[in-house]
Amino acid sequence: MIRSAQTRPHLRKALSQVRALARPAVLGLALTLGQALPGQAQSFGPVIRVNDKVITGYELDQRARMLQVFNAPGNPRDLAREQLIEDRLKAGAADRFGLTADAEEVEAGMTEFAGRANMELPQFIQALSGEGVSQQTFRDFVASNVVWRQVVRGRFASRVSVTEEEIDRAIATRGQESGVQVLISEIFVPTARNPQQAAQIADQISQITTVDAFAQAARQYSAAPSRDQGGRVNWMSASNLPPALRPQIMALSPGQVTQPIEIDGALALFQLRAIQEASASRQEYSEIEYASYYIAGGRSEDALSTAAKIRAEIDTCDDLYGVAKGQPEDVLERVTLAPSEIPQDIGMELAKLDDNEVSTALTRNNGQALVFLMLCSRTPEGVPDEDEIDRNAVRTQLQNARLGSYAEGYLAQLRSEARIVE
Template sequence: MRYLLATGLALAITPLAFISLSASAQSLGFPDDYSLMSRSSDSADAASTQPNAQTLDEIVAVVGDGVILESELNQAVARIRARAGGRADQMPPNILRSQVLDQLIMQRLQVQRARERGIEISDQEIDAGIGRIAQQNNMDMQQFMRAVAADSMTMDQLREQVREELLVSKLRRQEVMSKVSVSDEDVDRYLENQSLRNAQDREYRVRHILLPVSEGADSATIEATRDQLEALRQQIVDGDTDFADAAASYSKGENALDGGDMGWMQGNYLSRTFRDIVPALSPGETSDVFRDSQGFHLVQLEDVRGRDAQNQPKVMVQEVQTRHILLKPNEIRDAERTRELGSQIRERLEAGDDFAALAREYSDDSATANQGGDLGWVQPDQQRLDPITRRQLEALSPGEVSPVFQTREGYEILKVTDRRERDQTREAARDRVRRTLGEQKSVEEGELWLRKLRDEAYVDVRMPGYQSSNGG
C-alpha cells in the first residue's frame, strides 16, 4: 500500500523529479520518491528487520536544525528492499543505506528551506492532494482510508507527509521553475535536429508552390506576396482549391506544370529550406507559409515511406471570429445602470446599428474598442475565457448577436462573424517540444539547485560506513 501511496503522490503532485539516484541505484530500478518513506508509525517493526536492532533510536544524520533517526532510515531501506525484491541483493547493503540516507537528507533540507521561505500549505490543499492519491490508486475516499488504516498508518501521518511534499513542490516552483524558460529559438533548434534524425531512411512525396521575391523588393511587395500565398493556403486548407491546381496556376517553381509535384525525395537529401518543414508534416497536411532567400514557399506532403515512417494524427481546432462590447460598472455608473445601457445598445443592434461603431463608442475594453471590438479568432475550448462567454460563443452562429450577459468584468455583448476549423498540427508539435525542453531544463536546474542546497547546509552524517553518493 505505501508503494502506491508514494507513487500516487509523486505523480499527482511532483511530476518532475529533481532528485537523481546514482547509476548503481538506478540500475536496480529504485524509485526516487523516498520523501514519503521518511516517517511512519511502525518504526519499531522496521528497525527490527535489521540485524543487531537496538532499542535506543540513534541519530544517523544531523540536518540543519533537525535530525534523521536510524529507525527512519531502516524503514526507508526496508521498503526499498520490498519493492526491488531480489534486485536489491545486487547492491552492497552499506551502499544502499548510504544512498537512501542521501535522499532523506535532501528531502529534509528542502522542507526546512520551504519553511524558512514562509511557504504554507492549507488544509484544503492537503485534502486535494490526498484526493489525487486516492484517485491514482483507483479508490474512493472510504476505500482509501480503510487501506491507510490497514497499513498501520494514521490519516494524521499521511496528511503530514502530503504537507511536506506540497511544501517541496511549492519551493521548487519558486526557486527552480521560475528560472526555466524555453525560447522559440530553442524549439526551432530541437525541431531541426529532430527533423534531421527523422529524415534518415525515409522518402517523402512533396508538392510545392513558390512565389519568388526579388532581392531588392520593398516591404510592400514582400507583404503583398506573403498575403497572396497565405490566402491561397487558406483556400487549400478549407478545401476550396486543390493544391496541385493552385501550384499549376500560381507557382513559379520548376515543378509548377506538374502541379508542384517534386516526386519522391530521400529524407537525408532534403534541402535546408525543407529540412525542418517536411518531416514535421503528416500525409495530406499543408505547411504554413515560410520564406527563404528565393521567396515564399508552401508545401504539401503527399506521402511518406521507409523505415520509421510516422503518420502523426492531425490536430484540428475550432475557432470563432468575434467582436464584443464590454461595459464595466464604475463610480459614475453602477451595475444596474450599466446593465440598462447594455439593453439599450442591444436594442440598437436589433434595429440595425453597426456593431463595430457601437463598440468604438461604448465599449470599456481599451484593447479592442478602437478596432470595433474585434477579438480576432479565438478558441473557446482552449483560451481562458469566462465560462459564460464560452457558452455564448458556442451557441452563436455567424452573424448572430448574443443577449446582454454578465461576466466577472461587467456586462458583455458578443457577435460571431465567422467559424472555422484550423489545422494546428504544427503548433501542437511545437507545444510538445516546448514541454519536453522545459522538463529537461527543469531537471538540470533542479539538480544544480539541490547540489547548492546541500553544499550550503549544515549536514553531519553519523551513520557508520557511510559512502556519499553526492560527491561529498
C-alpha cells in the first residue's frame, strides 16, 4: 500500500521530479494521506469546459485523489483543477498540429515515473489502485506531458540555437577551479488577475537592457519583496542557482534579461548585473535539505509578524518541530531533494541562503499561506574535470532550458485566449 512509511516518501520524491520536469503548478498547503477530499462524489458529467473540451467530475476527483496520495503540496482539488485545465489546453494545441501521444513514449514515461519511486510499473499501478486511483488517471497524467513535449519541440525547436561561447560560459560555472558569483535582479509579474496583460508586461521587461530600467520596472510591476530594492539580489554563487535557471542566467551578458519563466502564479524575469570569479572554490551539491513552515494569512501584517517572531526564536530546522507541535501535520514539510527536483521559486530563494537562514518571500495556496522557508543543509558532490564534461550534454541542457521558457510563454498565451467555463 502507498500508505506505508517506506513507500510514501518515494512517491513524494517521484512527484517532485516529474513536477520539476514539467511546469510548477499552483502550490499550497499539503494534505496528509488519510484525509478525505471534500465533495468526492464521482460524477461523470462535465464540470469544466475548456474551449471545446470538457473535464468531468470523475476526472477531477481522480486527479485530486492521485495528487493527495502523492502528498503533493497544495490543496489537491485546486491543483487538480489547474493541471486538468492545462492538460486540455495542451491537448487542444496538439490537435491543431495533428499530434497524439505515442503509446510507447507514454509507457516509457510511466515506467520511468515508477522507477523514481523504486517500483516496477505493475507494482506502482497496483499500489495506486489500492488507494483508489485508476491506471487510466495515471496514464493520462503522463500522456499529457508526452504530447506537450512534442508540441513544444515542433513549434520552437527551430528557434533554439546555442553558440560555442554560450557553452563555454555555462561550463565555466561548474568546470573551472575557482567559483563564479553572479549579481542578479529579479521581477515576478503576477498572472492571476490578467494573464494576457501580465504576459505583455513580461515581454516588454525581457527587452530591457539597462539596470536602471529593470529596477524601475521591478518597483512598478514586481510582486516579490525585493521590489523595494529595485529587484536587486545580493551576490550569490552560480552553483547555488536552480539547475534549470542557471544556464539561462549564465548565457546572459550584463544588462540582458531572461525570457519570462512561469513560477507559481507569476512570470519571473532575471537580469544579470555582474559576474565575477570568487576566491573560494566552486561547489556543486547532490542534495539540498530544507524546511517549509506554512503560516496562515499570506503576506498579511499578522503573518509576517509571526514569521519574524519565529525567526528570532529558532536557530536550526530542528527547532521548527517545536514550533509546529500540536498543529496539523501538513503545516511543516522538511524534505531532502536533488537541486533539479526542487521547484524553481523555492530553489531561487534557497540560492540566497546559507545553512539555517530563512526566507519569507514566498506564498502558497493562492497567496493565503506565507512560506517560512529555512535552508537546513547542502550536501556537496565532486566536480568533474573539464575534460570529462560532455559539451553536447551542456548544449542540450541549454536548449531544453530555452525550450522550457518558450513552452511556459506559449501555455500562458493559450490560457489567456481560452474560454474556461465552470
